[in-house]
Amino acid sequence: MMHADLIDQDDLISQLRAIGLDVPSGLSAEQACAQAVRGLNDDRARALRQLVEKLLSGSATILPAVRQAIDQQLLPALAAYKQSA
Template structure:
């Protein structure tokens, strides 16, 4: 039986860091999403809207706290 990889807090953080967003190691999903939204508001982060859209298509394999943080902070930030 094959198991899908879940998108957990560390995966979420790593994807944001790959876009150049400064997120401290060990940050919880809410902190990651909040920091990303703040940075995007100051100066648009290239690739962030595409990442949000991609992650939303993977909601079924996303841990609930990551999904909630995405909806709470990043969806409103990227419109």
């Protein structure tokens, strides 16, 4: 459930879906992030990068498991994609 001041794994999955990624319900934050970076292309990488920037710069509190998943899954995958593109 989306709360204005808290981002949990369900919120993360909802936001990943909102940018067009196919992420099943019931995944952990780590699994959702791993799913999100599979098959990155320019459009998906751009949308994902914008989402990460929005999450990290917002005022909402990101639960530790979600923050760890972003740090360990999304950020390295986006950096690697940017270097290879």
